[in-house]
Amino acid sequence: xxxxxxTHTAGETGLLxxxxxxxxxxxxxxVDTSLLxxxxxxxxxxxxxxxKPLLGAFITHAHPDHFNGAVELAGGDDVEVYATPSVAxxxxxxxxxxxxxxxxxxxxxxxATTYYPNSAIxxxxxxxxGGVTVRAHELGPGESxxxxxxxxxxxxxxxxxGFIGDVAFDGTHAYTADGHxxxxxxxxxxxxxxxxxxxxxxxxxxxxxxxxxxxxxxxYLLAYREAVRDLADGGSTLNDxxxxxxxxxERPVGRRRPARAGxxxxxxxxxxxxxxxxxxxxx
Ligand SMILES: [Zn+2]
Numbered sequence: 480x481x482x483x484x485x486t487h488t489a490g491e492t493g494l495l496x497x498x499x500x501x502x503x504x505x506x507x508x509x510v511d512t513s514l515l516x517x518x519x520x521x522x523x524x525x526x527x528x529x530x531k532p533l534l535g536a537f538i539t540h541a542h543p544d545h546f547n548g549a550v551e552l553a554g555g556d557d558v559e560v561y562a563t564p565s566v567a568x569x570x571x572x573x574x575x576x577x578x579x580x581x582x583x584x585x586x587x588x589x590x591a592t593t594y595y596p597n598s599a600i601x602x603x604x605x606x607x608x609g610g611v612t613v614r615a616h617e618l619g620p621g622e623s624x625x626x627x628x629x630x631x632x633x634x635x636x637x638x639x640x641g642f643i644g645d646v647a648f649d650g651t652h653a654y655t656a657d658g659h660x661x662x663x664x665x666x667x668x669x670x671x672x673x674x675x676x677x678x679x680x681x682x683x684x685x686x687x688x689x690x691x692x693x694x695x696x697x698x699y700l701l702a703y704r705e706a707v708r709d710l711a712d713g714g715s716t717l718n719d720x721x722x723x724x725x726x727x728x729e730r731p732v733g734r735r736r737p738a739r740a741g742x743x744x745x746x747x748x749x750x751x752x753x754x755x756x757x758x759x760x761x762x
Pocket of ligand 1: 496542544545645683684
């Protein structure tokens, strides 16, 4: 059975987030949505152009650039939106605060309401819709307060496709503000084991790739933690000077870069850390 993956990548203001349409002969599944209304409308227009029913949507993790667009995607209809229990619960916990925090800045581009996941899918559980089987894997805290990923297979076999959310970024800086980089590293290890043999991994930001995406993210996070440890200078928190450096080294590259995330990320992180070392040795 043929399965076609269509990728919609949001604009830069919408954080270049990927949302995916999985088209089978009988219908379409969505994996993740967009942050902003206009991006989700463009995503929905691509769905409508396929002329097939939306059989369900799947949300990988509890960040608004992935769940915000569910309301626009549903468009007033009842759509089954699947998420693991912890992802669904965390979205309920954070969505109102995110709306209050960001809608003054984004205005009408930030959806006024949240369409919450309404179909629980437990860790290890699978649903088959239109001949496409989606299996959920709960990860817990990592890039967000609640991460998960999905493996997708069809009846004709072949290696599964992995929809990994933001467990690994490709070619861009990672969001680390939720503060779970230790758990995130453990998640990468679990994912690497679970996704050996996967045909392709589809990340929340950047281009699809192989399990090397996970290795590159591990390298990035180790460099990030080393840089933060260095800036903390033995302390348990960062002072204002150190925080200013973190903001500097975390500033997104903004554009897709030809180099892999791990390499460019590592280089930039080390540059900032090295600069501090130089300053220290001068002083
Ligand atoms: Zn994201």
